[in-house]
Amino acid sequence: xxxxxxxxxxxxxxxxxxxxxxxxxxxxxxxxxxxxxxxxxxxxxxxxxxxxxxxxxxxxxxxxxxxxxxxxxxxxxxxxxxxxxxxxxxxxxxxxxxxxxxxxxxxxxxxxxxxxxxxxxxxxxxxxxxxxxxxxxxxxxxxxxxxxxxxxxxxxxxxxxxxxxxxxxxxxxxxxxxxxxxxxxxxxxxxxxxxxxxxxxxxxxxxxxxxxxxxxxxxxxxxxxxxxxxxxxxxxxxxxxxxxxxxxxxxxxxxxxxxxxxxxxxxxxxxxxxxxxxxxxxxxxxxxxxxxxxxxxxxxxxxxxxxxxxxxxxxxxxxxxxxxxxxxxxxxxxxxxxxxxxxxxxxxxxxxxxxxxxxxxxxxxxxxxxx
Numbered sequence: 319x320x321x322x323x324x325x326x327x328x329x330x331x332x333x334x335x336x337x338x339x340x341x342x343x344x345x346x347x348x349x350x351x352x353x354x355x356x357x358x359x360x361x362x363x364x365x366x367x368x369x370x371x372x373x374x375x376x377x378x379x380x381x382x383x384x385x386x387x388x389x390x391x392x393x394x395x396x397x398x399x400x401x402x403x404x405x406x407x408x409x410x411x412x413x414x415x416x417x418x419x420x421x422x423x424x425x426x427x428x429x430x431x432x433x434x435x436x437x438x439x440x441x442x443x444x445x446x447x448x449x450x451x452x453x454x455x456x457x458x459x460x461x462x463x464x465x466x467x468x469x470x471x472x473x474x475x476x477x478x479x480x481x482x483x484x485x486x487x488x489x490x491x492x493x494x495x496x497x498x499x500x501x502x503x504x505x506x507x508x509x510x511x512x513x514x515x516x517x518x519x520x521x522x523x524x525x526x527x528x529x530x531x532x533x534x535x536x537x538x539x540x541x542x543x544x545x546x547x548x549x550x551x552x553x554x555x556x557x558x559x560x561x562x563x564x565x566x567x568x569x570x571x572x573x574x575x576x577x578x579x580x581x582x583x584x585x586x587x588x589x590x591x592x593x594x595x596x597x598x599x600x601x602x603x604x605x606x607x608x609x610x611x612x613x614x615x616x617x618x619x620x621x622x623x624x625x626x627x628x629x630x631x632x633x634x635x636x637x638x639x640x641x642x643x644x645x646x647x648x649x650x651x652x653x654x655x656x657x658x659x660x661x662x663x664x665x666x667x668x669x670x671x672x673x674x675x676x677x678x679x680x681x682x683x684x685x686x687x688x689x
Contacts, residue, residue: 325450325679326448326449326450326531327448327449327677328448328449328531328532328533328534328535329445329448329534329535329677330441330444330445330448330535330676330677331578331677333534335574336534336535336538337538339570339571339574340441340535340538340539340542340571341538341542342570343542343566343567343570343571344541344542344545344546344567346566346570347546347549347550347562347563347566347567348545348546348549348563350562350566351549351550351554351558351559351560351561351562351563351566352549352554352559354558354562355554355556355558355559358556358558360482360556360557360558361556361557361558362557362558362561363558364626364628366558366561366562368629370561370562370565370566371561371565372608372611372612372615373608373611374565374566374569374570374573375565375568375569376611376614376615377569377573377604377607377608377610377611378568378569378572378573378576378607379611379651379652379655380606380607380610380611380614380651381572381573381576381577381603381607382576382654382655382658382659382662383610384576384579384580384583384592384595384596384603385576385579385662385672386400386658386662387400388590388591388592388595389583389587389590389591389592390590391587391590399658399661400658403654403657403658404650404653404654406657407646407650407653407654407657408646408647408650408653410646411426411645411646411647411649411650411653412642412643412646414646415641415642415645415646416642419641419645420489420490422645422646423486423487423489423490424490424491424492426486426490426649426652426653427484427485427486427490427491428491429653429656430485430486430652430656431472431485432656433655433656433659433660434468434564434568435464435465435468435469436659436660437568437571437572437659438464438467438468438539438543439460439461439464439465440663440664441535441539441571442460442461442464442536442539442540443457443460444663444676444677445533445535445536445539446460446533446536447678448535448676448677448678449531449533449536451526451531451533455522456522459515459518459519459522460519460536460540462515463515463516463519463540464539464540464543466508466511466512466515466516467512467540467543467544467547467548468543468547469508469512470505470508470509470512470548471547471548471550471551471552472551473501473504473505473508474501474505474551474552475491475551475552476491476492476493476497476498476501477498477501477502477504477505479491479493479498480493481555482555482556482557483555483556483557483560483561519540523537542567543567546563546564546566546567547563547564549563550562550563550564573604573607575675575676577596577600577603578674578675578676579671579672579675580592580593580595580596580603581596581675582670582671582672582674582675583596583671584596584597585671585674586669586670586671587671614648614651615630616630617648618648619633620632620633620634621633621634621636621644621648622641622644622645622648663676
């Protein structure tokens with residue numbers, strides 16, 4: 319094994335910050351999801367929807383603006399990307415919704431699942447790059463453990479449908495008798511594969527530790543992912559626990575990353591809107607994202623769901639024929655977020671602000687992650 323350079327680190331940012339961001343999110347997710355579930359009787363109470371769905375899940379989607387559409391230089395550098403992605407997502411959404419509303423929600427749900435899993439593999443890739451681990455075997459093993467840590471709970475979910483929770487809407491996962499039977503047959507083989515890969519990961523971690531690399535953040539992300547997905551999907555079968563665990567682990571680190579990016583960008587482009595918001599502090603940053611989230615959910619509730627008159631007022635009933643165009647439009651922030659997030663953070667030309675936000679020295683070769 320090659321000796322790591324002086325710039326290599328077992329942490330992405332710092333011990334305190336990594337532990338708070340990843341470990342804190344996992345501990346809070348499990349503690350709240352399990353400890354407070356009696357308050358809702360298994361259902362998702364309104365206060366939890368406000369805090370975790372609106373305040374974290376939807377709001378974190380809008381923080382992507384700080385990396386993209388709020389930055390004129392980004393728009394000028396990649397105009398085709400930032401125009402084509404939302405347009406393609408909308409047109410595809412209209413086509414799928416026109417064919418089948420149920421299929422639209424199914425496609426969006428599985429896209430979201432993949433996005434959530436890929437974010438965890440991305441964090442592991444960033445931690446691996448910060449530690450300057452370049453062996454292809456490390457990447458394969460890291461990807462395998464994350465995919466299985468999330469995949470086994472997902473197979474369990476499909477094998478035990480219907481559950482007391484869903485991703486977006488009831489029935490968005492494939493739930494036919496044949497699909498359920500297939501998931502049930504698949505559960506044991508993937509669980510065995512998970513155990514084998516986990517053992518291999520442990521052996522590799524010991525090898526790295528003996529070579530002087532503790533890789534704390536990488537292991538923290540892997541363990542927290544396994545714990546939270548198992549608790550939220552397998553151990554507890556209710557909407558409250560699933561929502562709290564699923565959303566917290568996903569949204570909190572992402573918001574931390576975008577806040578780091580906004581602060582770094584403020585130093586390279588002080589006149590940009592990103593810099594002005596970042597200069598006003600984290601509360602201004604969070605308030606901006608929350609306001610955008612509120613507007614989005616206001617539109618959803620007034621035009622489609624009509625569930626929360628106490629928060630959004632009386633709904634406006636629109637002919638159902640318009641949903642073919644309306645629902646994909648309202649879902650566009652999420653769809654665009656899923657698509658762009660798979661591109662932005664892996665780019666080799668992400669710029670100095672992105673390098674700093676990810677813990678690298680701008681221009682360093684190790685900042686070119688395989689996330």
